[in-house]
Amino acid sequence: xxxxxxxxxxxxxxxxxxxxxxxxxxxxxxxxxxxxxxxxxxxxxxxxxxxxxxxxxxxxxxxxxxxxxxxxxxxxxxxxxxxxxxxxxxxxxxxxxxxxxxxxxxxxxxxxxxxxxxxxxxxxxxxxxxxxxxxxxxxxxxxxxxxxxxxxxxx
Amino acid sequence: xxxxxxxxxxxxxxxxxxxxxxxxxxxxxxxxxxxxxxxxxxxxxxxxxxxxxxxxxxxxxxxxxxxxxxxxxxxxxxxxxxxxxxxxxxxxxxxxxxxxxxxxxxx
Numbered sequence: 001x002x003x004x005x006x007x008x009x010x011x012x013x014x015x016x017x018x019x020x021x022x023x024x025x026x027x028x029x030x031x032x033x034x035x036x037x038x039x040x041x042x043x044x045x046x047x048x049x050x051x052x053x054x055x056x057x058x059x060x061x062x063x064x065x066x067x068x069x070x071x072x073x074x075x076x077x078x079x080x081x082x083x084x085x086x087x088x089x090x091x092x093x094x095x096x097x098x099x100x101x102x103x104x105x106x107x108x109x110x111x112x113x114x115x116x117x118x119x120x121x122x123x124x125x126x127x128x129x130x131x132x133x134x135x136x137x138x139x140x141x142x143x144x145x146x147x148x149x150x151x152x153x154x155x
Numbered sequence: 156x157x158x159x160x161x162x163x164x165x166x167x168x169x170x171x172x173x174x175x176x177x178x179x180x181x182x183x184x185x186x187x188x189x190x191x192x193x194x195x196x197x198x199x200x201x202x203x204x205x206x207x208x209x210x211x212x213x214x215x216x217x218x219x220x221x222x223x224x225x226x227x228x229x230x231x232x233x234x235x236x237x238x239x240x241x242x243x244x245x246x247x248x249x250x251x252x253x254x255x256x257x258x259x260x261x262x
Contacts, residue, residue: 005241007244020244024256
Protein backbone atom coordinates (compact mmCIF):
# COMPACT_ATOMS: atom_id res chain seq x y z
CA UNK A 1 0.00 0.00 0.00
CA UNK A 2 1.25 3.45 -0.84
CA UNK A 3 1.67 5.76 2.13
CA UNK A 4 3.06 9.06 1.05
CA UNK A 5 3.92 10.45 4.46
CA UNK A 6 5.82 8.19 6.83
CA UNK A 7 6.38 8.87 10.50
CA UNK A 8 9.08 6.85 12.18
CA UNK A 9 9.23 7.14 15.96
CA UNK A 10 11.38 4.36 17.31
CA UNK A 11 10.64 3.15 20.80
CA UNK A 12 12.79 4.77 23.45
CA UNK A 13 14.47 7.24 21.08
CA UNK A 14 14.03 10.98 21.62
CA UNK A 15 13.56 11.75 17.97
CA UNK A 16 11.10 11.23 15.19
CA UNK A 17 11.59 11.20 11.45
CA UNK A 18 8.96 12.27 8.97
CA UNK A 19 9.54 11.51 5.30
CA UNK A 20 7.50 12.44 2.29
CA UNK A 21 7.93 12.23 -1.47
CA UNK A 22 6.40 15.00 -3.56
CA UNK A 23 5.27 15.29 -7.16
CA UNK A 24 7.15 18.56 -7.25
CA UNK A 25 10.56 19.64 -8.51
CA UNK A 26 13.05 20.17 -5.69
CA UNK A 27 13.09 23.97 -6.15
CA UNK A 28 9.32 24.23 -5.67
CA UNK A 29 9.37 22.05 -2.57
CA UNK A 30 12.09 24.24 -1.09
CA UNK A 31 10.15 27.38 -2.03
CA UNK A 32 7.17 26.10 -0.03
CA UNK A 33 9.39 26.32 3.05
CA UNK A 34 10.89 29.75 2.40
CA UNK A 35 8.12 31.98 0.99
CA UNK A 36 6.04 33.37 3.88
CA UNK A 37 2.89 33.69 1.72
CA UNK A 38 3.11 30.03 0.73
CA UNK A 39 3.91 28.77 4.23
CA UNK A 40 0.85 30.62 5.51
CA UNK A 41 -1.32 28.72 3.04
CA UNK A 42 -0.24 25.18 3.74
CA UNK A 43 0.67 25.44 7.42
CA UNK A 44 -2.40 27.54 8.19
CA UNK A 45 -0.30 29.86 10.31
CA UNK A 46 0.74 33.49 10.04
CA UNK A 47 4.42 34.14 9.40
CA UNK A 48 5.48 37.10 11.57
CA UNK A 49 9.13 36.81 10.75
CA UNK A 50 11.30 34.57 8.58
CA UNK A 51 14.95 35.16 7.80
CA UNK A 52 16.09 32.55 5.29
CA UNK A 53 19.77 32.61 6.11
CA UNK A 54 22.34 31.12 8.44
CA UNK A 55 21.75 32.49 11.95
CA UNK A 56 18.36 33.83 10.91
CA UNK A 57 15.27 33.70 13.12
CA UNK A 58 11.60 33.00 12.48
CA UNK A 59 8.27 33.38 14.23
CA UNK A 60 4.88 31.86 13.40
CA UNK A 61 1.52 32.68 14.92
CA UNK A 62 -1.88 30.98 14.61
CA UNK A 63 -5.20 32.59 15.53
CA UNK A 64 -8.65 31.09 15.88
CA UNK A 65 -11.73 32.31 14.00
CA UNK A 66 -12.31 34.99 16.66
CA UNK A 67 -8.79 36.38 16.18
CA UNK A 68 -7.39 35.08 19.48
CA UNK A 69 -3.81 33.85 19.23
CA UNK A 70 -3.87 30.13 19.98
CA UNK A 71 -0.37 29.16 18.99
CA UNK A 72 2.95 30.88 18.61
CA UNK A 73 6.24 29.27 17.66
CA UNK A 74 9.71 30.60 17.04
CA UNK A 75 13.25 29.47 16.43
CA UNK A 76 16.68 30.17 15.08
CA UNK A 77 18.22 28.78 11.89
CA UNK A 78 21.78 27.51 12.43
CA UNK A 79 22.03 26.12 8.90
CA UNK A 80 20.48 27.26 5.65
CA UNK A 81 21.58 25.79 2.31
CA UNK A 82 19.18 26.56 -0.58
CA UNK A 83 17.55 23.47 -2.10
CA UNK A 84 19.43 21.21 0.31
CA UNK A 85 18.81 21.75 3.96
CA UNK A 86 17.39 23.88 6.72
CA UNK A 87 18.35 23.23 10.33
CA UNK A 88 16.22 25.10 12.84
CA UNK A 89 15.14 25.12 16.44
CA UNK A 90 11.41 24.97 17.10
CA UNK A 91 9.85 26.27 20.26
CA UNK A 92 6.15 26.45 21.01
CA UNK A 93 5.68 29.48 23.21
CA UNK A 94 3.76 29.17 26.50
CA UNK A 95 3.69 25.37 26.44
CA UNK A 96 5.46 22.83 28.64
CA UNK A 97 7.32 21.60 25.55
CA UNK A 98 11.03 22.19 25.43
CA UNK A 99 12.84 23.45 22.33
CA UNK A 100 13.21 20.91 19.53
CA UNK A 101 15.89 20.71 16.91
CA UNK A 102 14.69 20.10 13.37
CA UNK A 103 16.82 18.92 10.47
CA UNK A 104 15.04 19.37 7.16
CA UNK A 105 16.69 17.71 4.17
CA UNK A 106 15.51 18.33 0.63
CA UNK A 107 16.46 15.86 -2.08
CA UNK A 108 15.93 15.75 -5.80
CA UNK A 109 14.54 12.40 -6.96
CA UNK A 110 13.80 13.20 -10.62
CA UNK A 111 13.27 16.48 -12.49
CA UNK A 112 9.67 16.51 -11.31
CA UNK A 113 9.81 14.71 -7.96
CA UNK A 114 11.53 15.37 -4.67
CA UNK A 115 11.80 14.10 -1.13
CA UNK A 116 11.71 15.75 2.26
CA UNK A 117 13.21 14.18 5.38
CA UNK A 118 12.41 15.94 8.62
CA UNK A 119 14.21 14.77 11.73
CA UNK A 120 13.04 16.27 15.02
CA UNK A 121 15.15 15.82 18.12
CA UNK A 122 13.52 16.29 21.53
CA UNK A 123 14.84 16.91 25.03
CA UNK A 124 13.44 13.58 26.22
CA UNK A 125 11.55 10.50 25.03
CA UNK A 126 8.57 11.56 27.18
CA UNK A 127 8.31 14.95 25.46
CA UNK A 128 8.43 13.31 22.07
CA UNK A 129 5.67 10.89 22.97
CA UNK A 130 3.52 13.72 24.33
CA UNK A 131 3.88 15.67 21.12
CA UNK A 132 2.90 12.63 19.06
CA UNK A 133 -0.34 12.43 21.01
CA UNK A 134 -1.24 16.11 20.52
CA UNK A 135 -3.28 15.74 17.32
CA UNK A 136 -5.12 12.84 18.88
CA UNK A 137 -6.00 14.92 21.94
CA UNK A 138 -7.02 17.79 19.69
CA UNK A 139 -9.28 15.49 17.68
CA UNK A 140 -11.03 14.39 20.85
CA UNK A 141 -11.40 18.02 21.91
CA UNK A 142 -12.91 19.00 18.60
CA UNK A 143 -15.40 16.15 18.74
CA UNK A 144 -16.24 17.26 22.27
CA UNK A 145 -16.76 20.87 21.22
CA UNK A 146 -19.00 19.81 18.36
CA UNK A 147 -21.02 17.71 20.76
CA UNK A 148 -21.41 20.69 23.06
CA UNK A 149 -22.53 22.82 20.14
CA UNK A 150 -25.18 20.30 19.15
CA UNK A 151 -26.36 19.85 22.73
CA UNK A 152 -26.42 23.65 23.11
CA UNK A 153 -28.80 23.95 20.18
CA UNK A 154 -31.16 21.39 21.68
CA UNK A 155 -31.71 23.49 24.78
CA UNK B 156 -9.10 3.16 -7.09
CA UNK B 157 -7.71 4.77 -4.02
CA UNK B 158 -5.51 2.27 -2.21
CA UNK B 159 -4.62 4.62 0.57
CA UNK B 160 -7.06 3.62 3.25
CA UNK B 161 -7.58 5.08 6.63
CA UNK B 162 -6.46 2.61 9.26
CA UNK B 163 -9.07 3.88 11.72
CA UNK B 164 -11.78 3.32 9.17
CA UNK B 165 -10.46 -0.22 8.86
CA UNK B 166 -10.71 -1.00 12.56
CA UNK B 167 -14.06 0.77 12.91
CA UNK B 168 -15.75 -2.26 11.31
CA UNK B 169 -16.79 -4.96 13.83
CA UNK B 170 -16.09 -7.89 11.48
CA UNK B 171 -12.61 -6.60 10.76
CA UNK B 172 -11.93 -6.15 14.46
CA UNK B 173 -13.10 -9.74 15.01
CA UNK B 174 -10.72 -10.93 12.28
CA UNK B 175 -7.81 -9.15 13.99
CA UNK B 176 -8.65 -10.75 17.32
CA UNK B 177 -8.94 -14.17 15.65
CA UNK B 178 -5.62 -13.89 13.84
CA UNK B 179 -3.87 -12.48 16.93
CA UNK B 180 -3.55 -15.97 18.43
CA UNK B 181 -2.18 -17.71 15.32
CA UNK B 182 -1.68 -17.16 11.60
CA UNK B 183 -4.56 -18.53 9.53
CA UNK B 184 -5.60 -19.07 5.91
CA UNK B 185 -8.45 -17.07 4.39
CA UNK B 186 -10.61 -20.21 4.43
CA UNK B 187 -10.00 -20.87 8.12
CA UNK B 188 -10.80 -17.25 8.94
CA UNK B 189 -13.98 -17.30 6.84
CA UNK B 190 -15.21 -20.48 8.56
CA UNK B 191 -15.51 -18.46 11.79
CA UNK B 192 -18.05 -16.09 10.26
CA UNK B 193 -21.54 -16.43 8.84
CA UNK B 194 -20.64 -13.81 6.27
CA UNK B 195 -20.14 -14.86 2.63
CA UNK B 196 -16.60 -15.84 1.72
CA UNK B 197 -16.07 -12.97 -0.79
CA UNK B 198 -17.08 -10.49 1.92
CA UNK B 199 -14.46 -11.92 4.25
CA UNK B 200 -11.92 -11.74 1.41
CA UNK B 201 -12.77 -8.07 0.97
CA UNK B 202 -12.20 -7.45 4.69
CA UNK B 203 -8.85 -9.28 4.51
CA UNK B 204 -7.87 -7.18 1.52
CA UNK B 205 -8.61 -3.94 3.38
CA UNK B 206 -6.73 -5.08 6.49
CA UNK B 207 -3.77 -6.09 4.34
CA UNK B 208 -3.78 -2.77 2.47
CA UNK B 209 -3.66 -0.98 5.82
CA UNK B 210 -0.76 -3.23 6.76
CA UNK B 211 -2.58 -4.45 9.84
CA UNK B 212 -2.34 -7.96 8.40
CA UNK B 213 0.52 -9.52 6.51
CA UNK B 214 0.39 -12.38 4.05
CA UNK B 215 2.78 -15.26 4.19
CA UNK B 216 3.09 -17.97 1.57
CA UNK B 217 3.45 -21.46 3.07
CA UNK B 218 3.52 -24.05 0.34
CA UNK B 219 0.30 -23.63 -1.63
CA UNK B 220 -1.49 -21.78 1.16
CA UNK B 221 -1.46 -18.09 2.04
CA UNK B 222 -1.51 -17.40 5.75
CA UNK B 223 -2.51 -14.15 7.36
CA UNK B 224 -0.87 -12.87 10.50
CA UNK B 225 -0.88 -9.63 12.47
CA UNK B 226 1.65 -6.94 11.74
CA UNK B 227 2.54 -6.13 15.36
CA UNK B 228 4.35 -2.92 14.46
CA UNK B 229 1.38 -1.48 12.65
CA UNK B 230 -0.98 -2.52 15.45
CA UNK B 231 1.33 -0.86 17.93
CA UNK B 232 1.40 2.28 15.82
CA UNK B 233 -2.36 2.52 16.01
CA UNK B 234 -2.29 1.84 19.73
CA UNK B 235 0.32 4.57 20.18
CA UNK B 236 -1.91 7.10 18.45
CA UNK B 237 0.80 7.94 15.94
CA UNK B 238 -1.68 7.72 13.11
CA UNK B 239 -3.45 11.05 13.82
CA UNK B 240 -0.03 12.73 13.89
CA UNK B 241 0.93 11.12 10.59
CA UNK B 242 -2.44 12.08 9.13
CA UNK B 243 -1.94 15.68 10.22
CA UNK B 244 1.36 15.90 8.36
CA UNK B 245 0.00 13.98 5.38
CA UNK B 246 -2.86 16.51 5.08
CA UNK B 247 -0.42 19.42 5.38
CA UNK B 248 1.92 18.00 2.77
CA UNK B 249 -0.99 17.23 0.42
CA UNK B 250 -1.97 20.87 0.71
CA UNK B 251 1.61 21.97 0.08
CA UNK B 252 1.72 19.81 -3.03
CA UNK B 253 -1.57 21.20 -4.36
CA UNK B 254 -0.55 24.80 -3.72
CA UNK B 255 2.82 24.40 -5.38
CA UNK B 256 1.31 22.66 -8.41
CA UNK B 257 -1.00 25.63 -8.90
CA UNK B 258 1.95 27.95 -8.40
CA UNK B 259 3.91 26.03 -11.03
CA UNK B 260 1.12 26.12 -13.62
CA UNK B 261 0.65 29.87 -13.13
CA UNK B 262 4.23 30.57 -14.12
